[in-house]
Amino acid sequence: MIVIKVGTNVLSDDLGMIDQTMIASLVLQVVNLKRRGVDVILISSGAVGAGRQVLNSTSKSLGRVERRQLLAAVGQPKLLQTYMTLFEKSGIHVAQILATKEDFRDRKHYLHMRNCFLALLNENVIPIVNENDTIAVDELMFTDNDELASLVASMMGASALYILTNVEGVYLGDPADPDAKVLSKIDPGSTIQHVFSQVSSFGRGGMATKYRMSKQLASTGIDVYIANGKRPGIIDSIYAGEHVGTHFVAQQNISSVKKWIAYQDRATTGAVVINEGAKSVLLNGNKVASLLPVGVSSIVAPFEKGDLINILGENEALVGIGKAQYASETLEKYLGQKQQKALIHYDYLVILYERNDDSKRS
Structure with a gap:
């Protein structure tokens, strides 16, 4: 087609x-x-x-x-x-x-x-x-x-x-x-x-x-x-x-x-900031990875289970979008912890290339 x-x-x-x-x-x-x-x-x-x-x-x-x-x-x-x-x-x-x-x-x-x-x-x-x-x-x-x-x-x-x-x-x-x-x-x-x-x-x-x-x-x-x-x-x-x-x-x-998720950045209801370690893992195209709480630095905007949320780098640039497996209230308890359930499973996680890139320069 x-x-x-x-x-x-x-x-x-x-x-x-x-x-x-x-x-x-x-x-x-x-x-x-x-x-x-x-x-x-x-x-x-x-x-x-x-x-x-x-x-x-x-x-x-x-x-x-x-x-x-x-x-x-x-x-x-x-x-x-x-x-x-x-x-x-x-x-x-x-x-x-x-x-x-x-x-x-x-x-x-x-x-x-x-x-x-x-x-x-x-x-x-x-x-x-x-x-x-x-x-x-x-x-x-x-x-x-x-x-x-x-x-x-x-x-x-x-x-x-x-x-x-x-x-x-x-x-x-x-x-x-x-x-x-x-x-x-x-x-x-x-x-x-x-x-x-x-x-x-x-x-x-x-x-x-x-x-x-x-x-x-x-x-x-x-x-x-x-x-x-x-x-x-x-x-x-x-x-x-x-x-x-x-x-x-x-x-x-x-x-x-x-x-479908890849084009929903304007329909997201929440956002989190991830650390450089998590960003590096997610951007590694040779490895399948979910977003774990240990990689989340902070919650920028609250969300509920099933919501689509923005994943931001430390400079607040958009890294990706994903479907939350639980609410931000639960994530607050897990922040920085290992061995916790993934916030966003790989199957519902989309890594986006930079949208605010050099293509906007004249």
């Missing part, structure tokens, strides 16, 4: 309007994958741009969020109709799925949504996914559709995520600089200085988000490719193994439960 995310700048022309020729080209490439027996989920931006084509002007009294909601409400059905018409020419049906961040936080809801995707794929239907901009306010919004694509790829256990943007890949330096180089491969455990973080012209995202999300997803066992969606035949090229764009190389695969 491959998840393909198409950015606003790929689908839009210079005026921010939807480029019909570009969509048609991308659809034909997705059809090629389907004919090879590949299941595809399409994460498509562009609803706001499609709405902009319908409503040339909007009331100046509208706020930023309200204007976005209006344009998305008008543009989403127009965008979906475009996809439906193009895919139907090849005998392929599509389905619309609109999501908010809340859909991924509750485990039960998360599994129901996964089952819906599986049902569609089993019937040879291509799910076309976008953020539900009409109801998403700031606190419920994804950072951008790169985050949504990462969550969907993780949820579905995809083999790869293709992120199509309007640049050739991840640049070491400013893409406008003729001497800037595209990084062909990135290990998710590496830290790279001076990755350029320009924000998208028409969308909300930028390379900093793509870089961060791609490292995170690759660390859970899914290959990620960032490439220029305007390059002819780009999807075919990536699938054929050609050296295009930037490839974030997948690490060892993890369980579906861990993949």
Whole structure:
């Protein structure tokens, strides 16, 4: 299974309007994958741009969020109709799925949504996914559709995520600089200085988000490719193994439960600080380890049994997330003690690579 995310700048022309020729080209490439027996989920931006084509002007009294909601409400059905018409020419049906961040936080809801995707794929239907901009306010919004694509790829256990943007890949330096180089491969455990973080012209995202999300997803066992969606035949090229764009190389695969936990850092209810010894053990990728009370220095925020909690280093940087086997009240009695039950068992512990890394530098 491959998840393909198409950015606003790929689908839009210079005026921010939807480029019909570009969509048609991308659809034909997705059809090629389907004919090879590949299941595809399409994460498509562009609803706001499609709405902009319908409503040339909007009331100046509208706020930023309200204007976005209006344009998305008008543009989403127009965008979906475009996809439906193009895919139907090849005998392929599509389905619309609109999501908010809340859909991924509750485990039960998360599994129901996964089952819906599986049902569609089993019937040879291509799910076309976008953020539900009409109801998403700031606190419920994804950072951008790169985050949504990462969550969907993780949820579905995809083999790869293709992120199509309007640049050739991840640049070491400013893409406008003729001497800037595209990084062909990135290990998710590496830290790279001076990755350029320009924000998208028409969308909300930028390379900093793509870089961060791609490292995170690759660390859970899914290959990620960032490439220029305007390059002819780009999807075919990536699938054929050609050296295009930037490839974030997948690490060892993890369980579906861990993949869900990995993206719950904003849904955690508690936090602990661990000492350097515990941090060293947890970050040792060659050893299976649970978090024991002897490695916990302090409790930052209280929690109950079964809660997801953040694991922080002594500098309060995020080290990982896990499911507590008992409450913070019990942990207080065990702090610093050996031979006590693990606070977080390995099966429910996810070690995260740095999210506040050098990718945010311009």
